[in-house]
Amino acid sequence: MTTRRVAIIGGGVAGLATAYRILRTASEQSFDVQVGVVESERVGGKIRTDVRDGYVCEAGPNGFLDNEPATLRLVDDLGLRDSLVRSHDSARRRFLLRRGTLHELEMNPVKFMRSPLLSRWGRVRAGCEFFVKPYRGDKDETIGEFGRRRLGKEFTQVLLDSMVSGIFAGDVDRLSLRAAFPRVAEMEQKYGGLLKALREKRREVRARVLARRARAANANSNNASGKDDAPETERSVASAAGVLHSFRGGMGQLTDSLAQALGEDHIRTNLTASRVIRSDAGDFRVVAGAETWDVDAVVLAVPAPVAAQLVAELAPPAARSLGEVSVAGVHVVCTGFSRAQVSHDLLGFGALVPRKEHLRSLGTLWTSSIFEGRSPEGTVLLRTMVGGAHDPGANELTDEELVSLVLREITPVYGIKGEPSFVHVARWSAGIPQYERGHDDRIASAREALPPGVFLTGNSVAGIGVNHCVAHSEVVSSQVLEFLTQVPAANGATA
Numbered sequence: 318m319t320t321r322r323v324a325i326i327g328g329g330v331a332g333l334a335t336a337y338r339i340l341r342t343a344s345e346q347s348f349d350v351q352v353g354v355v356e357s358e359r360v361g362g363k364i365r366t367d368v369r370d371g372y373v374c375e376a377g378p379n380g381f382l383d384n385e386p387a388t389l390r391l392v393d394d395l396g397l398r399d400s401l402v403r404s405h406d407s408a409r410r411r412f413l414l415r416r417g418t419l420h421e422l423e424m425n426p427v428k429f430m431r432s433p434l435l436s437r438w439g440r441v442r443a444g445c446e447f448f449v450k451p452y453r454g455d456k457d458e459t460i461g462e463f464g465r466r467r468l469g470k471e472f473t474q475v476l477l478d479s480m481v482s483g484i485f486a487g488d489v490d491r492l493s494l495r496a497a498f499p500r501v502a503e504m505e506q507k508y509g510g511l512l513k514a515l516r517e518k519r520r521e522v523r524a525r526v527l528a529r530r531a532r533a534a535n536a537n538s539n540n541a542s543g544k545d546d547a548p549e550t551e552r553s554v555a556s557a558a559g560v561l562h563s564f565r566g567g568m569g570q571l572t573d574s575l576a577q578a579l580g581e582d583h584i585r586t587n588l589t590a591s592r593v594i595r596s597d598a599g600d601f602r603v604v605a606g607a608e609t610w611d612v613d614a615v616v617l618a619v620p621a622p623v624a625a626q627l628v629a630e631l632a633p634p635a636a637r638s639l640g641e642v643s644v645a646g647v648h649v650v651c652t653g654f655s656r657a658q659v660s661h662d663l664l665g666f667g668a669l670v671p672r673k674e675h676l677r678s679l680g681t682l683w684t685s686s687i688f689e690g691r692s693p694e695g696t697v698l699l700r701t702m703v704g705g706a707h708d709p710g711a712n713e714l715t716d717e718e719l720v721s722l723v724l725r726e727i728t729p730v731y732g733i734k735g736e737p738s739f740v741h742v743a744r745w746s747a748g749i750p751q752y753e754r755g756h757d758d759r760i761a762s763a764r765e766a767l768p769p770g771v772f773l774t775g776n777s778v779a780g781i782g783v784n785h786c787v788a789h790s791e792v793v794s795s796q797v798l799e800f801l802t803q804v805p806a807a808n809g810a811t812a
Contacts, residue, residue, distance in 0.1 A: 329362020
């Protein structure tokens with residue numbers, strides 16, 4: 318039987334999950350394939366959990382929402398269902414720093430219109446979104462352009478800016494709405510606006526709640542009509558958007574389990590791939606130091622700028638497109654305190670910081686309030702992000718300077734007394750890809766310019782979240798296997 322060979326460059330969750338899916342599907346189909354993952358450092362990519370002194374520190378993603386079937390399939394296939402940890406209900410509460418004070422973000426439109434986050438005019442202007450016609454042009458709007466058009470300048474500066482900083486560490490006036498938040502763009506086109514979409518979603522949820530009650534009433538001969546269903550509707554809306562989950566051992570348990578399932582025979586770490594070129598037989602050759610491998614297919618599961626360097630000789634137009642994707646540096650400072658040192662109740666997920674506050678921190682997650690067991694008893698763990706597209710100079714700060722900056726900014730906000738008993742810093746000089754205007758076109762051009770048999774995945778092309786990368790791994794693995802069934806093996810290799 319002919320053996321097909323696949324090289325996957327990049328050992329983050331996207332690369333590992335793609336390798337896992339290829340091998341699992343090939344085994345089910347009795348298709349003979351060899352898969353090798355090449356990673357320049359440790360496996361896991363941006364997912365890394367550091368457990369020290371009883372504190373569980375996430376260097377990258379804090380968790381994932383349970384509304385992506387592909388991720389749940391992977392969790393089940395790896396036998397991790399019993400290791401899942403559900404976030405506390407209080408973690409649905411999100412806060413924003415405004416004029417030095419924390420305010421809760423109200424998801425209910427009526428409550429939001431009474432919130433002090435925006436001025437009275439800012440709230441009125443945001444409410445006028447209901448009457449703004451949907452955009453029907455072809456321009457790739459930035460998030461800032463979209464926000465000012467539909468919701469007003471103040472809403473954009475305060476809420477959209479902080480949201481974009483918290484998720485992408487990005488700039489609202491550079492990131493593409495269509496690429497960064499495709500569902501928001503779709504909601505405008507489908508429903509005519511965000512408030513109209515929210516109204517329709519709430520109606521759908523309310524109808525489901527009432528239908529469920531009617532079934533229960535019939536079953537129990539106890540009519541529940543007349544009961545106020547607003548709180549249940551709120552909970553149902555939140556559940557429909559997904560509930561945040563992690564693992565007992567942190568998010569690193571997911572990538573560690575993937576690596577364990579693949580086995581040492583399929584993973585090479587501390588080895589940097591430098592080029593992907595044509596082999597003498599016309600297939601592909603991966604060059605890594607003094608080693609080379611001839612393979613039938615290559616999956617690039619690395620940041621776009623790294624992928625650009627790898628294919629610079631193989632496909633110069635693709636390299637140019639990939640090289641135009643910028644990456645923002647983000648640094649994570651974890652600080653642990655005794656509960657008595659922090660006056661704020663920390664009942665929530667955390668707080669974002671708009672640029673209008675003139676602080677360098679992007680936001681702080683209240684890690685010990687989100688998941689059980691993230692800090693020793695009687696303590697709290699805070700996780701603050703610094704850097705991003707607005708602050709590239711953060712890359713030049715030392716660890717000590719980052720910690721000093723964070724403590725200076727969070728101490729008055731949370732009423733902290735004294736010094737932290739625990740500090741941990743994780744640095745990402747190239748942390749989060751920036752989906753700037755034209756991003757989708759750049760990725761499409763790169764894919765078109767790559768020769769058949771070379772595939773792209775990872776957070777530069779699939780979406781920056783864990784769910785995005787896992788879902789895309791299923792797509793790419795299917796594409797790879799389909800390709801392998803249509804071409805001869807590299808160098809006529811046989812088992």
